[in-house]
Amino acid sequence: MIAYLFPGQGAQAKGMGVGLFDEFQELVAKADAILGYSIKKLCLEDPANQLGQTDFTQPALFVVNALSYLNKLKETGRKPDYVAGHSLGEYNALFAAEAFDFETGLKLVKKRGELMVKATGGGMAAVIGLNEEVFREVIEKNNLREIDVANFNSPSQIVISGPKDMIEQAQPIFEDAGATNYVILNVSGAFHSRYLEDARQRFEAYASQFEFSKLKIPVISNIYARPYRQQDVRSTLINQIVSPVKWSESIRYLMGKNVTQFIQVGPGKVITGLVNAIQRDAEPLIVREDEERSEQVQEVKSKNSISGQRFTAESLGHSEFKKYYGLKYAYLMGSMYKGISSKEMVVKAGKAGMMGFFGAGGVKIGALEEAIKYIQQELNQGEAYGMNLIHVPDHLEIENNIVDLYIKYGVRTIEASAFMSITPSLVRYRLKGLKRNEKGIVTPQNRIIAKVSRPEVVEAFLSPAPQNIVNKLLEENRISRDEARMAMEIPMVDDLCVEADSGGHTDHAVAYVLVPLMLKMRDEALLKYKYNKSIRVGAAGGIGTPQAAAAAFILGADFIMTGSINQCTVEAGTSDDVKDLLQQLNIQDTDYAPAGDMFEMGAKIQVMKKGVFFPARANKLYDLYRNYNSIDEIDSGTKKYIEEKYFKKSIEQVYEDIKAYYPAEIIEKAERIPKRKMALIFRWYFTYSTRLAMNGDKHSKVDYQVHCGPALGAFNQWVKGTVFENWKNRHVDEIGQKIMVETAEYLNERYKALTIM
Structure with missing residues (x-):
């Protein structure tokens, strides 16, 4: 034979x-x-x-x-x-x-x-000299659950597969157990494994x-x-x-x-x-x-069979992602501007083995500095935390000032949001402190998780820093020559978070469309640039129930990020009146409105609709902006209505407030360009409506601007009849744990049902 x-x-x-x-x-x-x-x-x-x-x-x-x-x-x-x-x-x-x-x-x-x-980021090794029984004992005894067997080549040669760092860390463990040789294989991925x-x-x-x-x-x-x-x-x-x-x-x-x-x-x-x-x-x-x-x-x-392979809250998500940031759960809490994602929220998340991002957008530099000090004082045992860096198209110096602050205080992880392209401040943060490790691999000191919803933005973040920006920063002595040289060896991000159907800035995106596309783009970028580290892709927006979180993980998300549901909690930095309104929302109670910070561009945000007039009024202002070239072209009746119902003061008084706030060069430009002046006046309403909501002005509830997605409505329905129905019992860490635990249980039930069918 x-x-x-x-x-x-x-x-x-x-x-x-x-x-x-x-x-x-x-x-x-x-x-x-x-x-x-x-x-x-x-x-x-x-x-x-x-x-x-x-x-x-x-x-x-x-x-x-x-x-x-x-x-x-x-x-x-x-x-x-x-x-x-x-x-x-x-x-x-x-x-x-x-x-x-x-x-x-x-x-x-x-x-x-x-x-x-x-399939990058994985590794393999041949373990020689141990029989299968001893090999399995070593795996079990040392809790090497992230390692799979790839090949049973012979009675004394077993090849293992898993995350690259785990393969390297396992070498002394197997050698101590009696392996005569441990050969790390020259492969790019963890072949023949779950990865x-x-x-x-x-x-x-x-x-x-x-x-x-x-x-x-x-x-x-x-x-x-x-x-x-x-x-x-x-x-x-x-x-x-x-x-x-x-x-x-x-x-x-x-x-x-x-x-x-x-x-x-x-x-x-x-x-x-x-x-x-x-x-x-x-x-x-x-x-x-x-x-x-x-x-x-x-x-x-x-x-x-599901026996022995049950999902747990801790097992969900990408193990490398959790290890990289020091997390127990692959669960992040996204930033909400003006400190709505408060310092207390960030601390709660960090102490629970999650990661929260402070909502730095619109926060004055002094208050931002105090928030950093508070978070670093409270999270002093290596717990994870992050700060937001939001794109400010009209005030790039704001981005620069915030980056200066983050570098000064050693903030190692930021969430980059609303970016339409790569800016010098973002590049400077990324490149500062670059170094090579003992293997010659460039390792960034500063980590960026970018929230994205458009392919062209994803492509920019997956690429190395733009050479023209690197050259300019070098000329200005804002980065070193070594940092400039190493810039081409790393992408602009460590990780991406796909933002779909979210509160705040959104492109009306759908997770089922976005996540697979972004994963494909990530894979293509890793192949093109041959980076030494994988880039994880997470999902945000629409996640307010275990079923939604499960869908994100099944789509291939390496982590999830929640937002809207955290705004209706004890820790959220907004008024009790807003939280009372948010607690009543259902999934149909949000709408789209212009984004105040990107008003002229036509960017949209998703906001609370129930009980307020803000979405209708904000859209009316944008329609006027599109149809007229100056405030003077608008008929007197419309202007009077806006003054009385929207602004609660005259247009002239609004403009005086604007002149007191903006730098002289912006006012000078507005005086020369009437449409620009009109935009500044209308944008004042967005600042005003946000302030009303955060202060809980009971006399102006109809003008509250509250960024929120339908995920909160789904969450409200999910927790109805439980202790979490009242926002005063909602704490971000407990909510996060509840979602992760019940997501794992839901996946176990669905997996079991599918295998029986």
């Missing part, structure tokens, strides 16, 4: 396939057409050093393995009794079994490589277009170490991406089937070496046919 075995990634070598390309010129031409480059030149010459890159390695190995198999058939005239392949090599085993033709196999492998190369779930899903969608033929030779599956079942060819091949390669058991199974000749077909001798080790150290595995069927059914059930 003969088995042909095909090697996988790691067997590639320059010069492989020599003599085969000329022998099978027709297939080589088809390969070139599918791949868009010369496969012969890649394998024999590798002129651009691409052979070691996953998206090139996998097609190259498939082609060489396939041609080697066809050549073997020509030489021997006999097909093998069984075929198997290690990881990528399994595609060649299926090709040999005629599950698909050469072109189909290459297309599948090409897509597989493209998807797997995008490739996104790749698995995308590959599943791609593979759905292909049909698979009846297998002519038994193919031993990596997942089950048993022969493929015809009806499961597609699903087994798809799930192989996230499942361990049971190579040792596969060979033992073949030994139990009386296979005596194991022949490696393809480059290298890795497979031959592993087979020799398995034959030397392990016994044949004898399995009857009825037992095989039972085992496969049980394994499928086990794989889909």
